[in-house]
Amino acid sequence: MKATHFKIDQKYFWVELSFLLFLSFGVSLISDLEYSAYEKHDITKFAEDTGYRLITGSFSLIIYAIYYFAFLKRYVFERKIIGIILCSVGFVIVDQLIYKFPSNWVIIHTDLVSNSLKKRAVEDLLRPHIIFTFNYRVTRSIIPLIGLAFLIRSLTQEREMKELxxxxxxxxxxxxxxxxxxxxxxxxxxxxxxxxxxxxxxxxxxxxxxxxxxxxxxxxxxxxxxxxxxxxxxxxxxxxxxxxxxxxxxxxxxxxxxxxxxxxxxxxxxxxxxxxxxxxxxxxxxxxxxxxxxxxxxxxxxxxxxxxxxxxxxxxxxxxxxxxxxxxxxxxxxxxxxxxxxxxxxxxxxxxxxxxxxx
CATH class of the missing domain: 3.30.565.10 (Histidine kinase-like ATPase, C-terminal domain)
Structure with a gap:
């Protein structure tokens, strides 16, 4: 497989970026809207966590993009199952570390986040251990991104076959x-x-x-x-x-x-x-x-x-x-x-x- 096969393809780049943006911001937004509507009985309450959502979503977008473009897509195109598994495990570990340290630090030191969320970030940052939740990341992030990579590979191969x-x-x-x-x-x-x-x-x-x-x-x-x-x-x-x-x-x-x-x-x-x-x-x-x-x-x-x-x-x-x-x-x-x-x-x-x- 030539290296050009897993370079960023302009034809599908905006589809991939839109999907990453949806995973980073859209899923959380939909979840917050539902929570505000059904638990707090006031759908406008979701606006209170806008700053928190922007910070965590931005970090998620960065780590998703690195995971997808630098590793996952490459291994999917090359059909390396071991590579897919290893980079996915590494993604979960790095994602949790970023959420615990850089993300919490930014939340604590910004005025965009409410005091209650800052307090929760301080407690999480001072907690001596890290909880790695593989199941949540697999279902929410890894499976959708693997599915996207396989879809892009299929579309790319179909286009190459047509050109050939x-x-x-x-x-x-x-x-x-x-x-x-x-x-x-x-x-x-x-x-x-x-x-x-x-x-x-x-x-x-x-x-x-x-x-x-x-x-x-x-x-x-x-x-x-x-x-x-x-x-x-x-x-x-x-x-x-x-x-x-x-x-x-x-x-x-x-x-x-x-x-x-x-x-x-x-x-x-x-x-x-x-x-x-x-x-x-x-x-x-x-x-x-x-x-x-x-x-x-x-x-x-x-x-x-x-x-x-x-x-x-x-x-x-x-x-x-x-x-x-x-x-x-x-x-x-x-x-x-x-x-x-x-x-x-x-x-x-x-x-x-x-x-x-x-x-």
């Missing part, structure tokens, strides 16, 4: 995105290569669009969220690259509806579905192939619908790839219980419907 899980998710997400980028660029460069072989005049515009897409992936898509409109621009560039490649040979339809300028989403989630449609829907076709894409935003949802033809050569082959596999994992990480993904395949059609809730 988040770190693992981030690491996995970065790994998946690292896989996505080379895959995307490999496919796009292949497209440019195919045009270059044909000495197409569209090669230069395609390279320019690829440069814009690379800029987006390298400098914007590494953020946790991006503007939805920016993501749509990126997808539009990609689709335009594909249109340049296939020109008029295939039916490529792309429709965007209801995109709000202030909406955000996780980057590069939609690309694999669109990329997959072009790769498997048109790559082997010589005619009659199609890719239809619709992206629509409503008040609560973002919907992606992608459908593509299945070439004759692929009709007996399952359509899958690293992109779709990765995007499923990313959806599980980034949108747990907030997405619906339906993939339907027939002999002639492959269709994807993705709905993101509050993207």
């Amino acid at each position: 899980k988040e770190q693992q998710l981030v690491s996995e997400l970065n790994y998946l995105k690292a896989q996505l980028h080379p895959h995307f660029f490999f496919n796009t460069i292949n497209n440019i290569y195919a045009l270059a072989l044909k000495q197409s005049t569209q090669t230069a515009p395609m390279v320019a669009r690829l440069g814009e897409m690379m800029r987006y992936i390298l400098y914007e898509a590494d953020q946790s969220t991006v503007l939805l409109s920016r993501e749509i621009t990126f997808l539009s560039d990609y689709i335009e690259v594909e249109k340049i490649r296939y020109q008029e040979q295939m039916s490529i339809q792309y429709d965007v509806q209801g995109i709000r300028p202030d909406s955000y989403m996780k980057p590069l989630l939609l690309l694999p579905f669109i990329e997959n449609a072009f790769k498997h829907g048109l790559e082997e076709e010589t005619k009659n192939g199609f890719v239809h894409i619709v992206i629509c935003q409503t008040d609560q949802n973002l919907t992606l619908q992608v459908s593509n033809s299945i070439p004759q050569a692929l009709k007996k082959v399952a359509i899958s790839g690293i992109g779709i596999h990765n995007v499923r994992k990313r959806l599980d990480i980034l949108y747990p219980d907030r997405y619906q993904l339906d993939i339907n395949e027939t002999p002639a059609l492959y269709e994807v419907n993705l709905i993101l809730t509050n993207p």
Whole structure:
């Protein structure tokens, strides 16, 4: 166990301090109120002992804080039962000694305490022996403080586990995105290569669009969220690259509806579905192939619908790839219980419907 585990944690410090204040002052105050109400039949009588209560409560707060922060919490976090027992026994002994000597001395020499309480303090101070009341301290102080320490340890461990899980998710997400980028660029460069072989005049515009897409992936898509409109621009560039490649040979339809300028989403989630449609829907076709894409935003949802033809050569082959596999994992990480993904395949059609809730 690292030493930082039992240092004062700012997240829970005020909870711990409030509990110590309650044990030091609140319990005595409640007890005095009840005594004044039921024994003296005058609840205002508790005010007569305010000075005495402040002195004893202040000493209690100091000894509680030292016992809890310097010893008890450390041993609870380290799960050292012997340490808990020994420091608790030491707490009872030191508490009684402080009550008998420093506390009584202050009570005797202050004007805040009544003469009757001063007299009782003198008698206690002059008494030659000390009575150690373990049972009272165990039930009133030690058990509550041990319970507090175990509660804080549990909350701390829960928070650390959550942070560790988040770190693992981030690491996995970065790994998946690292896989996505080379895959995307490999496919796009292949497209440019195919045009270059044909000495197409569209090669230069395609390279320019690829440069814009690379800029987006390298400098914007590494953020946790991006503007939805920016993501749509990126997808539009990609689709335009594909249109340049296939020109008029295939039916490529792309429709965007209801995109709000202030909406955000996780980057590069939609690309694999669109990329997959072009790769498997048109790559082997010589005619009659199609890719239809619709992206629509409503008040609560973002919907992606992608459908593509299945070439004759692929009709007996399952359509899958690293992109779709990765995007499923990313959806599980980034949108747990907030997405619906339906993939339907027939002999002639492959269709994807993705709905993101509050993207």
